Amino acid sequence: MDFNRAYDAVLTKWPQKPLGVDLAGRFGSTHVNVCGPADSRPLILLPGGGATSTVWFDNVGALSKSRRVFAVDTLGDAGLSVPNGDRMKSVDDLIEWMDSIVDCTGADTVDVIGHSYGAMIALAFALHRPDRLGKLVLLDPNSSFSGMKAGYLLRALPLLLSPSRARRRRLLEWETGELSIDSDWLSLVEVGTSDLPRPDLVVPRRPSKDALSALDVELLVVLAQDGRVHDAETVSKSVRERVPAARVEVLKASSHHSIPMVPADEINRVLVDFLEG
Secondary structure, three states: OOHHHHHHHHHOOOOOOOEEEEEEEOOEEEEEEEEOOOOOEEEEEEOOOOOOHHHHOOOHHHHOOOEEEEEEOOOOOOOOOEOOOOOOOOHHHHHHHHHHHHHHHOOOOEEEEEEOHHHHHHHHHHHHOHHHEEEEEEEOOOOOOOOOOHHHHHHHHHHHHOOOHHHHHHHHHHHHOOOOOOHHHHHHHHHHHHHOOOOOOOOOOOOOHHHHHOOOOEEEEEEEOOOOOOOHHHHHHHHHHHOOOOEEEEEOOOOOOOOOOOOHHHHHHHHHHHHHO
């Protein structure tokens, strides 16, 4: 199966066919899947590394009832975005890219949900552009409030050194344990690992305590209780110390790589409650 077919197989799981938009910019063409009422407040979704915008298939139905959803394929990562312009080399470039996505919504301010690497982008954007954000949701954000577990990094090392479908699947199956992950999405991630160029991404540094203390947006942090990437209790404590006004939710029966798919109903409940509250 080629990548586009695998991508479309997951996209068909969306409750309604999204409008595919390709945004031309300085760094290339960014693909965005759009759905929801055109006159509603914009909500930007940023996926984890390799997950693509299709990963939100169990969430967009609930989120798009009251939001115009813009699900982004991260430029430089797996997806339909094409990095055929200037190469992004710095966090400033990353913020400029995010600015272009916010501009395309036609609104002055937006809400943003990011998972994993997408959460790192979202947090960096909030620190640089608080005036453009309303509400911010970080789903199991790695390397943002605490470090990653050595055991996870050791497990991920073979995949990082020599990517393959088998190594990608082994890492995901180990991290998600007995949780049931969608087979079509797993196939998409595997094909993206083997058939596409290696990701070329700007990775923001973990913000300082002072920077996080000055964060000026409404913040929800959702953590996976059973995740193996980092310790949920440690991250929760760090968030509460650095951003006392933040809301923190720890989800049972969830892992870093199962989010946002599992447990979808609970994730959607928490997200909608925060966005509408």
